[in-house]
Amino acid sequence: MDTFLGFDALMLARIQFAFTVAFHFIFPAFSIGLASYLAVLNGMFLWTKDEAYLRLFKYWVKIFAISFAMGVVSGIVMSYQFGTNWSVFSDRTGPVLGPLMAYEVLTAFFLEAGFLGIMLFGRERVGPTLHMVATLMVAVGTAVSATWILAVNSWMQTPQGYGINEVGQFVPEDWWAIIFNPSFPYRLSHTLAATYLTTALVVGGVGAWHLARGRRENKGVRTMFSMALWMIAVAAPLQIVLGHEHGLNTYEYQPTKVLAMEGHFESHEDGIPLILFGIPDQEAGVMRYEVSIPHIGGPILEKGWNASMPGLDTVPDELEPPVAVVFFSFRVMVGLGFAMLGLGVWGLWARYRGYLYHAPWLHRAAMVMGPSGFVAVIAGWITTEVGRQPYVVYGQMMTAEAISPIGAQAVGASLMAFIVIYFAVFGAGVVYILRLMGKPPEPGERGLRSEPGPIRTAGITPAPQLSEADGPRQPAE
Secondary structure: OOOEOOEOHHHHHHHHHHHHHHHHHHHHHHHHHHHHHHHHHHHHHHHHOOHHHHHHHHHHHHHHHHHHHHHHHHHHHHHOHHHHOOHHHHHHHHHHHHHHHHHHHHHHHHHHHHHHHHHHHOHHHHOHHHHHHHHHHHHHHHHHHHHHHHHHHHHHHOOOOEEEOOOOOEEEOOHHHHHOOOOHHHHHHHHHHHHHHHHHHHHHHHHHHHHHOOOOOOHHHHHHHHHHHHHHHHHHHHHHHHHHHHHHHHHHHOHHHHHHHHOOOOOEOOOOOEEEEEEEEOOOOEEEEEEEEOOOHHHHOOOOOOOOEOOHHHOOHHHOOOHHHHHHHHHHHHHHHHHHHHHHHHHHHHHHHOOOOOOHHHHHHHHHHOOHHHHHHHHHHHHHHHHHOOEEEOOOEEHHHOOOOOOHHHHHHHHHHHHHHHHHHHHHHHHHHHHHHOOOOOOOOOOOOOOOOOOOEOOEOOOOOOOHHHOOOOOOO
């Protein structure tokens, strides 16, 4: 059997796609929320004329530009794998997924690209109104981009509105049904809320970093920390509610995934326990060292106190996802979600007592929680995608059927190259972003270009700008 380091081509292709998607997901999870934050900062400056908001806009727009660029580059690289490693998947699902991906480019990406330059460089050139419009369009474009991508992923999770032609391809029959498939609204709202919460945690962590270093008199630092804590207090409980509704939808359409998430190897006839922790033993079909609360699982799933539920013992072994991966990634996501809720409540209490900017332990907690949004979105993505296995199109196409006829050595070599290049290139970008975050927003903060000026080239001095009253220009002597 053709293998590379003990892995066959299928497993290597899955690892490669998981690595590149996880790396890519970090940047949109930040840039989508940050684009909206920049729009809010710009709007607040135009409304209040408070220079602190403009200072923060110029501070964060530099970070946005870098993260946006890294997200675009990592996304382009990821897309090539559809042709190299997953050509059978591309061939069979192309008639459905191809147009959706094209719509993302034609609408969202063109919208972002068309207004991004004005947002980054055009404040002094186009005026405040058009610059505000451009900033809003970039924020809208990032959200629209996520909408199309999530429509694609949601169709793979809950496919509908299609037929299968004589050569085995999925062909569209009802585009409305394809786009607005059963899991799409829940997945979209849950993911967008995650991006805004992730951004708020990063902004709050940066603000806490500077407050912990005695920069309490810096109005920009106080403003960013205050705004972030407000957003966390609102978004964290909302995200928990959205996640619960998404879970109910998943149980309706992908019950096996929920059984793996909850660790229910055995069927329950008289009440569904809530398993808090345990060590899944999939081979034996049991949860070892289980810590659970009897009956609570029924009301959580909107069933009765004494409701029954079939377990994974009713699912054929070959159709079970890797339970341990799904079980633990789900708990990481949920645990961090409640930690975010706790941080938001703590911030509200500190604000009420009047020591929001003089709470060292709150600031330490905010710094620790700063990267937690990224961990949570990756854990949620792992729960969703690994929980769908062994299908790539749920219930219709196995992952093993989707891979290209390619050797393990070729996939393994490209995977090693991806790992080295990604950590080198994107690692450098992340380090630079952290350096920018390490400096506080100061009065006179410069954006990517703070004011217009003549284009200069080496050794050439630009001619002075003259009005008609100055008379005609004279040739340079």
